[in-house]
Amino acid sequence: MTLTHSRQSTGDADPSRTGSTDPNLQAWVDEIARLTEPDAIVWCDGSKREANDLSKLLVASGQLIRLNPEWRPNSFLARTNPKDVARVENRTFICSNDEADAGPTNNWAEPSAMRAELRGVFAGCMRGRTMYIVPFSMGPLGGPISQLGVEITDSPYVVLNMGIMTRMGETVLTMIEAGEPWVHTVHSVGYPLIDQSGITRPEVEWPCNDDKYIVQFPDTREVWSYGSGYGGNALLSKKSFALRIASVMGRDEGWLAEHMLLIKLISPEGGVFHMAAAFPSACGKTNLSMLRPTIPGWKVETIGDDIAWLRQGEDGRLWAINPEAGFFGVAPGTGETTNPTAVSTMWGNTIFTNVALRDDGDVWWEGLTDKAPDHLIDWQGKDWTPDSGRTAAHPNSRFTVAAAQCPSIADDWEAAGGVPIDAIVFGGRRATNVPLVAQARSWKHGVFMGATISSEKTAAADGIVGELRRDPFAMLPFCGYNMADYWGHWLKVGKELGTNAPAIFQVNWFRKGPDGAFIWPGFGENSRVLEWMIRRIQGTADAIDTPIGLLPAEDGLNLDGLDLSKEAVDQLFAIDQNSWLAECDLTEEYFDKFGDKVPPALRAELASVRYHLKD
């Protein structure tokens, strides 16, 4: 093995860096290189030139298709292996020292046994490839809530995506060298180009491995990911660090790392409010973060679309940042009528994954336009026509684009100290039972609402789409420690916030009528629900107390100009006593899985809901 420590693979760039003066970083890079045996090591500087060189490299090897610059400048299409299209939850592990810390909702493996297994899997896995060192910051550089990380990866596709999704490059290395703490993350696609006996094999369009590992070591703040190139499994800044590892940091340090979008709301009177909302993957975070209100005078500005880090500020309120710098959004369903802001965000400089290719060299997916083009190349590279009987884009196809390109991005979206939160919203995808909106009676009741969210499964993870599952706080796949301890942590944070605590709401855009169609029009019309929340916070909207929470009073929700029958509205808010009593039984069963770790306050909330239902 020769370690050239050069930038040869990125073309003609200067070999500006050949190592780090930080002994820990250098020792770790050397150790991973010895284990994985790459041909070359490249220290990424985060420059435009570097990104250009990498995209050229990937186009030349057939791993990216350059889109027609006339329609989509500096944009690319990647097609994954059909077996590598989503997060793999059954191969995701939380390897805490103590099994009880992972809890019943995470896969656990004993850390030293897992380390030994990973050493075996990673041995020689980068042969014939270049190993990239990707330094990144989650949150604005040097911000009080921000954190640093380094991802080692053998995937140039990952480097390009990380350059969009994080603040990546040389400055971060300088900060690490000045002594800032950082999180270690290692990723390999698991497809060496040279085998143990020195025999080479050709590169493929999407290298990956059937054997996959997404492993978090929360006690040492480390991530190891193997075998997948898909965003949620391979962009380790995102779900692995900013949620799984960061949730543990938050538990230990008194803050929150959440699967939440962040928005700024401006009322017709000029009042400014901030909201954080948690919905499971592919349940509407990106859409809500870019919402264009249909009601006059209201404005929504985007701060984040997927992850929020929240901390109590000096003024006693809860402040939040978006730790990311880009969006990794679901393409299907994103169109001019549903999310025009997202569509204009992706005008260029965008990486598309598993969408369809048009004959004119642009992209298409279901929902981008009402009518599909007559001919496309589908996400698997096959000819497609509207009567093919299959979708042209994969249901979990994605776009990666810089947040700065979003026309609705708030001026202060990069404020280092974040924005003060007025409301927290929990949601899921529920065809039945759950009303359009309900307000929690208290912080404790809100935590109960978050803890008992269930949602129909989507294409964002492997498994059966549509199956109902519990997804507390939309964190089921992302909580790095015992979920019941996490509920306890939320209760503790609420206690500290006291009267400064934000109001908590629950929403469901996805309730269906007897005809099986969504009752609520959703998207821009969701602004009506946001308006009600703000009016509740201001104390100007009435609510009726129901066993499950506070619902808009008769005529409380602004439905002006909306073509929705009285019957439909009743269906949206119907609370069926028997179904809810049955939900309570399921909640009790669910709580019992966590044994005596369930905070007594949540058991008390359940008892209270039951009591009122039986009233």
Ligand code: GDP
């Ligand atoms: P995220 O993964 O949580 O960010 O979810 P997205 O915002 O990307 O939305 C996922 C899917 O849900 C897309 O197909 C959207 O079109 C759809 N969706 C989002 N908001 C709504 C809504 O208010 N109503 C309905 N019916 N669908 C929605």
Ligand code: PGA
């Ligand atoms: P999201 O998840 O749907 O919440 O954006 C991204 C992922 O699948 O990792």
Ligand code: MN
């Ligand atoms: Mn999203």
